[in-house]
Amino acid sequence: MEKLIIKGGRRLAGEIRVSGAKNSALPILASSLLSQGPLRIGNLPHLHDITTTMELLGQMGLTLTVGDNLEVEVDSATISQFLAPYELVKTMRASILVLGPLLARFGKAEVSLPGGCAIGTRPVDMHLQALAAMGAKIEVEGGYIRATASGLKGADIVFDAVTVTGTENLLMAACLADGVTTLTNAAKEPEVVDLANCLRSMGAIISGEGTNVIQIQGVKSLKGTSYNILPDRIETGTYLTAVAMTGGRVKLKDTRPDLLGAVLTKLEEAGAVVSTGDDWIELEMDPADLKAVNIQTGPYPRFPTDMQAQFTALNCIAGGTGAIQESVFENRFMHVQELRRMGADVRVEGNIVFTSGVEKLTGAPLMATDLRASASLVLAGLVGCGETIVDRIYHIDRGYETIEEKLTNLGADIRRVPR
Ligand code: EPU
Numbered sequence: 001m002e003k004l005i006i007k008g009g010r011r012l013a014g015e016i017r018v019s020g021a022k023n024s025a026l027p028i029l030a031s032s033l034l035s036q037g038p039l040r041i042g043n044l045p046h047l048h049d050i051t052t053t054m055e056l057l058g059q060m061g062l063t064l065t066v067g068d069n070l071e072v073e074v075d076s077a078t079i080s081q082f083l084a085p086y087e088l089v090k091t092m093r094a095s096i097l098v099l100g101p102l103l104a105r106f107g108k109a110e111v112s113l114p115g116g117c118a119i120g121t122r123p124v125d126m127h128l129q130a131l132a133a134m135g136a137k138i139e140v141e142g143g144y145i146r147a148t149a150s151g152l153k154g155a156d157i158v159f160d161a162v163t164v165t166g167t168e169n170l171l172m173a174a175c176l177a178d179g180v181t182t183l184t185n186a187a188k189e190p191e192v193v194d195l196a197n198c199l200r201s202m203g204a205i206i207s208g209e210g211t212n213v214i215q216i217q218g219v220k221s222l223k224g225t226s227y228n229i230l231p232d233r234i235e236t237g238t239y240l241t242a243v244a245m246t247g248g249r250v251k252l253k254d255t256r257p258d259l260l261g262a263v264l265t266k267l268e269e270a271g272a273v274v275s276t277g278d279d280w281i282e283l284e285m286d287p288a289d290l291k292a293v294n295i296q297t298g299p300y301p302r303f304p305t306d307m308q309a310q311f312t313a314l315n316c317i318a319g320g321t322g323a324i325q326e327s328v329f330e331n332r333f334m335h336v337q338e339l340r341r342m343g344a345d346v347r348v349e350g351n352i353v354f355t356s357g358v359e360k361l362t363g364a365p366l367m368a369t370d371l372r373a374s375a376s377l378v379l380a381g382l383v384g385c386g387e388t389i390v391d392r393i394y395h396i397d398r399g400y401e402t403i404e405e406k407l408t409n410l411g412a413d414i415r416r417v418p419r
Contacts, residue, residue: 001391001392001393001394001419002393002394002416002417002418002419003389003390003391003393003416003417003419004378004381004389004390004393004396004403004404004414004415004416004417005387005388005389005414005415005416005417006363006378006381006382006384006387006388006389006390006412006413006414007363007386007387007413007414008361008363008381008382008383008384008385008386008387008388008413009383009384009385010246010382010411010412010413011246011247011248011411012242012243012246012247012248012250012382012407012410012411012412013248013249013250013410013411014250014251014409014410014411015250015251015252015253015409016239016250016252016253016406016409016410017252017253017254018231018232018235018236018239018252018253018254018255019043019045019046019047019231019232019235019401020043020044020045020070020228020229020230020231020232021045021190021191021194021229021230021231021232021233021234021235022045022047022049022050022232022234022235022398022399023094023164023189023191023232023234024190024191024194024195024229024230025041025044025045025047025050025053025229026049026050026053026094026097027094027097027165027168027172027191027195028041028194028195028198028227028229029041029050029053029054029057029072029074030053030057030097030098030100030101030168030172031101031172031195031198031199031202032057032062032074032075032076033057033060033062033076033079033098033101033102033105033106034076034101034104034105034172034175034176034199034202034222035076035202035222035223035224035225036076036077036221036222036223036224037075037223037224037225038063038073038074038075038224039073039074039075039198039202039224039225039226039227040067040071040072040073040224040225040226040227041071041072041073041074041226041227041228041229042069042070042071042226042227042228042229043070043228043229043230043231044070044071044072044229045070045229045232045401046070046401046402047397047398047399047400047401048394048397048398049092049094049398049399052088052091052092052095053092053094053095054072055088056084056088056095056098057074057098059081059083059085059088060079060080060081060082060083060098061078061079061080061081062074062075062076062078062079063075063077063078075224076105079106082102082106082108082109082110083109083110083111084096084098084099084109084110084111084112085112086112086143086144088112089111089112089113089114090112090114090115092398093114093117093122093165094165095111095112095114096111096114096124096127096165096169097165097168097169097172098111099111099127099131099145099147099169100127100131100168100169100170100171100172100173101172101173102147103131103136103147103148103149103152103173104149104152104172104173104174104175104176104177105176107148107149107150107151108147108148108149109145109146109147109148110144110145110146110147111144111145111147112143112144112145113140113143113144113145117370118331118334118369118370118373119329119331119332119334119370120329120330120331120332121330122329124145124166126159126160126161126163126166127163127165127166127169127170128140128145130155130157130159130166130169130170130183131147131149131152131169131170131173133155133157134149134152134153134154134155134157134170134173134174134177134181135149135150135151135152135153135155136148136149136152137149151177151178152173152174152176152177152178152218153177153178153179154174154177154178154179154180154181154216154217154218155177155181155182156181156182156184157170157181157182157183157184158184158185159183159184159185159186160185161185162185162186162187162188162212162299163187164187164189164191164192164299166187167183167186167187167192167214168187168191168192168195170183171183171186171192171195171196171199171206171209171214171216172195172199174216174218175199175202175204175206175216175218175219175222176218176219176220176221176222177216177218178218179217179218180215180216180217180218181215181216181218182213182214182215182216183213183214183215183216184212184213185212186208186209186211186212186213186214187299187300188210188211188212188299188300188301189299189300190210190230190233190256190259190300191230192209192210192214193209193210194229194230196209196210196214197209197227198225198227199222201225201226201227202222202223202224202225203219203221203222203223204216204219204222205217205218205219230256230259231254231255231256231259231279232255233255233256233259233260233263233304234304234306234307234372234399235399235400235401236252236255236256236260236281237260237263237304237306237307237310238307238310238375238379238400239252239406239410240252240260240263240264240267240272240274240281240283241267241307241310241311241313241314241379242310242378242379242382242407242410243272243283243285243410244267244270244271244272244283244285244290244314245287245290245313245314245317245379245382245383246285246287246382246383246412247285247286247287248284248285248410248411249282249283249284249285250282250283250410251280251281251282252280252281252282252283253279253280254279254280255279255280255281256279257276257277257278257280257281260281261301262301262302262303262304263303263304263307264276264281266293266295266303266311267283269291269293270290270291270292270293270314270318271285271286271289271290271291272284272285272289273285290314290317290318290319290357291318291319291320292314292315292318292319292320292321292322292355292357293311293314293315293318293322294322294323294324295308295311295322295323295324295325296324296325296327297324297325297326297327297328298327298328299328305326305327305328305329305332306372307372308324308326308332308353308372309332309335309372309373309375309376310372310375310376310379311324312324312335312336312339312346312353312355312376313335313339313376313377313379313380314379315346315353315355315357316339316342316344316345316346316355316357316358316361316380317344317357317358317360317361317380317383318355318357319357320356320357321354321355321356321357322354322355322357323352323353323354323355324352324353324355325351325352325353326351326352326353327351330351332370332372332373333348333353334369334370334373335369335372335373335374335376335377336348336353338366338367338369338373338377338380339361339376339377339380341364341366342361342362342363342364342366342380342384342388343358343360343361343362344358344361344380345357345358360383360384360385361380361383361384361385362384362385362386363381363384363385363386363387363388364384364388364389365388365389365391366380366381366388366389366390366391367390367391367392368390368391368392368393368394368395368396369392369395370395371395371396371398371399371400372399373395374390374392374393374395374396375396375399375400375403377390378390378396378403378407378414381414382407382412382414393416404416
C-alpha cells in the first residue's frame, strides 16, 4: 500500500487547476444507462471512484471509449447485465446510483446492498421506498437489492430527510417514468443541479433543481449528448484550507466560487483574505492571524460535511477554541484520534468536535480511514513539525486527483512512496 511522506512547515504559494467534481461525475456516469445514444462526458476527474464506476458499467456490457483530454464516451446499446456486484459496491457505495436508471429503462436491477462505512451506517432505505412508490417491486435478499418494474409511474415523493444520491437516483428514474414525479425535500447540492442539466441536455423535462422541490415530466426516451462536469467544490475547499493553515498565497483556477459560499465565509472568519472571479479563487493568509471557527455542517447551501475534517485540522492549530457540529453523518470523526497523535488538543462529545488550538503539531505516522479524514491528515502534515507519514492513501486517491503533484506545485514537501 502506498504512503504519503510529508515534511511540514512550508508556506504554500502559486496556482493550481481544480479537477471535475467526483460527486457529479458518479451520477452522470450512471445516467449513461438512460440514453439511447452515447453520452460523452468531459472534465472527468482522474480518480479511483471514477475508474470503479467505469469498471462497473463495463461489466454490465456498456461500451466505454476513453478519449484525450479527460473525456469518456459511454454507450449503453451493448448492455448485457443488470447487476452491480458486492465486490464493486463494497469499495464504492455510489454504485447504488445505477439502481434508478436500470429500473427506469430496463425494468430490472440487482444491486448489492451497501454496508455501513467508516463515516456511519448510511442506509439506502429512502431510495428504495421512493422507487417502490413509483411502482417498483423491491426485495432485499442475500445482501442484494432485487428490483423489477413494468414501467415506473410518476409519483409524489417526500423524502424524510435530505439525501443527495437518493435525490439523484429518483431524478434519473423519473425521467423515463410515465407521468409527472415531484421530489419534495430534495437535495439542493450543486452536483444534483449538474446531473439535472446533463439529463436535460439528453431531452429530459425537469424543473426546480437547486430548490427543495424538483418536478420531472417523464419522457419515452432520452438521447445521447456531450456534457462537461462542473468543478469540484470540495477539492477547492480542501486546498484553500491547506493554505489557510500553512500561510501563503494561492490561486485556484477552473473552479466555481459561487458554490462555496459557506466555506469561504468560514475561511474569512478564520482570518484568510479571499478574492474571487467568475472561475477562480485566491486566498492569502498570514498564519499569525489564524483563528478557530465554530461550524455546524448541513445539506447545501449549509457548510458541507465533506469539509468538516479539514476544518477540524485547521482549528487544531488556530488561536482560541472551536466547536464543529457534524449534523449529516453520525460517526464522521475517525481523523480526531489521528490528530491527537500529532499533539492536537481535540475531543469529540456527542456529534461535536471541540478543539483548543496548540502552537504546533508534531509529525507522526498516521492511518487514513476515509476520504475526507485522510485529506485532513495531509493538511495537518503540511503544518506539522518534522515528518508525517500517511498510510492507506488509497482513500485519498478515491477523491483527490494527484494530490501530491498539486501540493508540490504549491511548494509543499510531499512525496508518494510504495509500501
Ligand atoms: N440516509 C438515510 N437513508 C437513505 C439515505 C441517506 O438514512 O436512504 C442518511 C445517511 O445515512 C446520512 C444522511 O441521510 O446520515 C445524508 O446522506 P446522503 O444520502 O445525502 O449521502 P450520500 O448521498 O450517500 C453524498 C456524497 C457524500 C456526501 C453526502 C452528504 C456522493 C457520491 N456522495 O453521499 O460524499 O458526504 O452526500 O453531502 O455524492 C465524499 O465525497 O467524501 C462523500 C462521502
